[in-house]
Amino acid sequence: MNRFVTDVLVVGAGGAGMYASIAAARAGVSVLLLDKGQVGRGGATIMAQMTVAVALSEQEPDSVELHFEDTLNAGRGLCDRELSRLLCEEGPARIREMDEWGTRWARENGHIKQERAPGHSVKRCCYVDFLNTGPAVAATLRRKVAELPAIRRMSNFAVVEILVRDGRAVGAIALDLVTSELVGIEAKAVILAAGGLTKLFARNSASANMGGEAYALALWAGAELIDMEFVQFFPIGHLAPRLVGMDPIMWDPFRYKLGGKLLNGNFEEFIDRYGSTDFGKYNATRDVAAYAILKEVEAGRGTPHGGAYLDFRHLADKQLRAAFGPVIDRLATNGIDLTQTPVEVGPMAHYHMGGVRVDRKMRTRIEGLYAAGEAVGGANGANRLSGNAITEALVFGQLAGSHAGQYAQSIASRWDAALARERSDRLSGEQKARSDSAATPVAVQAELQQLMWEKAGPFRTGEKLTAALARIEQMQRQLPRLPVGTDKPFNLDLQDWYELRAMLMSARAVVESALGRTESRGAHQREDCPAPDDALLKNQILESIGDEIRVRWAGPMGGPEP
Amino acid sequence: MSGAPIKTAILRVWRGVPGAAGRYDDFSVPYEDGMSVLDALRWIRIHLDSSLAIRYSCINANACKTCMALVNGAVEYTCIAKLSSSVTTVEPLPKRPLIRDLVTDVLQDEEKFSA
Numbered sequence: 001m002n003r004f005v006t007d008v009l010v011v012g013a014g015g016a017g018m019y020a021s022i023a024a025a026r027a028g029v030s031v032l033l034l035d036k037g038q039v040g041r042g043g044a045t046i047m048a049q050m051t052v053a054v055a056l057s058e059q060e061p062d063s064v065e066l067h068f069e070d071t072l073n074a075g076r077g078l079c080d081r082e083l084s085r086l087l088c089e090e091g092p093a094r095i096r097e098m099d100e101w102g103t104r105w106a107r108e109n110g111h112i113k114q115e116r117a118p119g120h121s122v123k124r125c126c127y128v129d130f131l132n133t134g135p136a137v138a139a140t141l142r143r144k145v146a147e148l149p150a151i152r153r154m155s156n157f158a159v160v161e162i163l164v165r166d167g168r169a170v171g172a173i174a175l176d177l178v179t180s181e182l183v184g185i186e187a188k189a190v191i192l193a194a195g196g197l198t199k200l201f202a203r204n205s206a207s208a209n210m211g212g213e214a215y216a217l218a219l220w221a222g223a224e225l226i227d228m229e230f231v232q233f234f235p236i237g238h239l240a241p242r243l244v245g246m247d248p249i250m251w252d253p254f255r256y257k258l259g260g261k262l263l264n265g266n267f268e269e270f271i272d273r274y275g276s277t278d279f280g281k282y283n284a285t286r287d288v289a290a291y292a293i294l295k296e297v298e299a300g301r302g303t304p305h306g307g308a309y310l311d312f313r314h315l316a317d318k319q320l321r322a323a324f325g326p327v328i329d330r331l332a333t334n335g336i337d338l339t340q341t342p343v344e345v346g347p348m349a350h351y352h353m354g355g356v357r358v359d360r361k362m363r364t365r366i367e368g369l370y371a372a373g374e375a376v377g378g379a380n381g382a383n384r385l386s387g388n389a390i391t392e393a394l395v396f397g398q399l400a401g402s403h404a405g406q407y408a409q410s411i412a413s414r415w416d417a418a419l420a421r422e423r424s425d426r427l428s429g430e431q432k433a434r435s436d437s438a439a440t441p442v443a444v445q446a447e448l449q450q451l452m453w454e455k456a457g458p459f460r461t462g463e464k465l466t467a468a469l470a471r472i473e474q475m476q477r478q479l480p481r482l483p484v485g486t487d488k489p490f491n492l493d494l495q496d497w498y499e500l501r502a503m504l505m506s507a508r509a510v511v512e513s514a515l516g517r518t519e520s521r522g523a524h525q526r527e528d529c530p531a532p533d534d535a536l537l538k539n540q541i542l543e544s545i546g547d548e549i550r551v552r553w554a555g556p557m558g559g560p561e562p
Numbered sequence: 563m564s565g566a567p568i569k570t571a572i573l574r575v576w577r578g579v580p581g582a583a584g585r586y587d588d589f590s591v592p593y594e595d596g597m598s599v600l601d602a603l604r605w606i607r608i609h610l611d612s613s614l615a616i617r618y619s620c621i622n623a624n625a626c627k628t629c630m631a632l633v634n635g636a637v638e639y640t641c642i643a644k645l646s647s648s649v650t651t652v653e654p655l656p657k658r659p660l661i662r663d664l665v666t667d668v669l670q671d672e673e674k675f676s677a
Binding site: 037038041046047135155156178208209242244245247248334440441442443487490492496 | 579594595596597598601607608609612613614615616618619620621622623624625626627628641642644661662663665667668669
C-alpha cells in the first residue's frame with residue numbers, strides 16, 4: 001500500500017479546508033490538502049452565489065453583539081453559544097484578510113457594500129458581483145494555497161477511514177480515485193473539512209461530493225455528532241423550467257435586490273397565511289418559507305413541478321440588467337425571460353446545521369482529530385441565518401488549521417503500519433467484484449436520496465422516520481452484496497460504494513435524531529408534533545458503537561448566558 | 563407524472579482505456595426539454611450502465627469546471643451542453659491523457675500527486 005506522510009491532513013478542499021491548510025502552514029507544519037474532486041473546485045463554497053454575513057459596519061453601524069443575537073434568534077434556542085460567538089467575533093478579520101488577498105467584495109463610495117438578508121437586523125451581508133461570491137472566495141484561497149510550499153495538494157482522493165490508535169488520530173486510509181487503490185496517509189493531526197450532507201436528499205442544491213462523509217468518518221473514529229436532525233431546506237431553489245449553468249439557489253440574491261413576488265399555483269400571495277409577511281419583499285426566514293410553500297403544495301395549490309411561483313414580471317428588463325447583468329443573458333440561454341414568465345421554485349436540501357461536535361479549538365473528543373466549516377455542528381442551532389455559512393467556513397477553517405498546526409508541532413507521529421494494513425484489507429474485503437445483486441451502488445444512492453426526501457425531508461412524522469430507518473438498515477446489510485466490478489483505473493462503482501457506505505451512516509444519524517426530537521423547531525418539522533416543546537430545548541449528541549448509533553440529550557448549549 | 567408522450571434521445575458514448583481500441587456505446591435516454599448532456603450521462607449510470615466513467619462535481623452550476631468532454635466534436639462542459647433530441651456523440655478530451663471512457667487527466671502538474 002502506498003503511503004503519504006504529512007503533519008496535518010486536511011480532508012476536503014472547499015473554503016474551510018483551504019483556509020485550514022493556510023493557517024496550518026502558517027503554524028509551521030506540512031499540510032496535505034486532499035479532495036474527492038479537484039482541490040479548490042469541489043464542495044459548497046464554490047457554489048455559493050450569495051452573501052457572507054459579517055459585522056463590518058461598512059454599510060451602516062453594526063456590532064458583533066448584534067450579529068451574535070441574530071444568529072441565536074435564528075437558531076431557535078439551540079445554538080452552541082461559544083461557537084456562534086466565535087463565528088461572529090472572528091468573521092470581520094477573515095473578510096478583511098480575504099480583501100487583502102484580493103477578493104473583490106462589491107463596493108460603493110469606497111466602502112464594502114452590504115445588503116440586508118432575512119433574519120439580519122442590519123445591512124450586514126457582503127458579496128462579489130454578479131452572483132460570484134463563492135467562486136471569488138474559492139479563487140482567492142486557491143491562489144493563496146498555491147503560494148505556500150508547505151501545502152501539498154491531492155485531487156481525486158477520497159478518505160474512507162480515519163485511523164485511530166490508543167484514542168488518537170494517526171492518519172487515514174484514502175481511495176485514490178484514479179488508480180482505484182487504497183493508500184495510507186500518515187498524519188499527526190487530521191481536520192475534517194468535507195462539508196455537509198445535502199447529497200442525501202433527492203432535491204438538493206449542492207455538489208455531488210457532499211454525501212455526509214465528514215460525519216460518518218467522525219462517528220467511525222469515535223468522535224461525537226450534534227444536532228443531526230437539523231437539515232436546512234432552502235425554500236426557493238429552482239425547479240423549472242430546466243436551468244443549467246446556474247446554482248439552483250440563485251433566486252435568493254434576486255429577492256434581496258429586487259423583491260419579487262412569491263405566489264402559489266393560483267397566483268396568490270400566501271406567506272402571510274403562515275404567520276410571517278412577505279408582500280413582495282424578502283422577510284420570511286428560510287424555515288417558515290419552506291414550510292409555507294410545501295403546505296400550499298399539499299393543499300393542492302402548488303405549481304406543476306410541486307413548488308411556488310417566483311414572479312418578477314412587474315420589473316422592466318432595464319432594472320433586471322442593472323442588478324444582474326450577465327446573469328440575465330445566462331437565463332436567456334435557458335429560454336427564461338423574467339419579464340414574461342414566472343419561474344417555479346421550491347424547497348431543497350441546502351445546508352446542514354448539525355455536524356461534528358467540537359470545542360472552541362475545533363477539537364473533537366478524539367485527540368488529533370479536528371473539524372471545520374459545515375462539517376462542524378452547533379454554531380447555527382436549529383436554523384442557519386443566510387450568509388453565515390461562508391463566514392463559518394473561513395472562521396472555523398482558520399481556527400482548526402491554526403490549532404491543529406500547533407498541536408502537530410508538539411508531538412511525534414504515532415503511525416502504525418500494521419493497523420493501516422489491517423484496516424485497508426478489511427475495507428477491501430467488504431466489497432464483491434460480482435454478485436447476484438441487480439442493484440448497483442449508484443442506483444442504491446439514488447434510492448436513498450428519494451427515501452430521505454420523502455421520509456426525512458422538510459415534513460417528517462414518527463411513522464415516516466421509522467420506515468426510513470428500517471430501509472436504511474436494510475441497505476446497510478445489502479451493501480456488501482453490491483457489485484463493484486474489477487475495472488481499474490477509475491472504477492466509479494468502487495467510488496460510489498465507499499460513498500454510499502458513508503451516506504448510509506450519515507442518513508441514519510439524521511433519521512435517528514429526527515425520531516428523537518418529538519417537536520417542531522426551526523428546520524426540523526414534525527407533522528405529528530407540530531409545536532415546539534420547551535422540554536426539548538436541548539441538543540442531541542450522537543456516537544456510534546459498532547454500526548449502532550447511540551443518542552443522548554445534553555445542554556442546552558443555547559441556554560441563557562450566565 | 564404528466565401524460566405527455568416520452569421522447570427519447572440517443573447518446574453515443576466513447577468507451578475504453580489507454581492502449582486499447584475503444585468503442586462507441588449507444589444509450590437511449592428519456593428526453594426532456596432543456597436537459598444537459600451531464601443529466602443524460604448521470605441517468606445512464608443509475609439506470610443502464612454504472613461502469614460508465616465520467617467526472618463532475620457541481621452537477622449543473624458550471625462552477626467546478628471538471629466535467630469537460632467532446633460533445634458532437636466540440637469541447638464543452640457537459641453540465642451546460644444541451645442534449646440534442648436526436649443523437650449526441652460524447653468523447654473524451656482529445657488533448658488530455660485518457661484515464662477511462664470520458665475521464666481524462668485534467669489536473670495541472672502541481673496539483674498532481676504520486677507516492
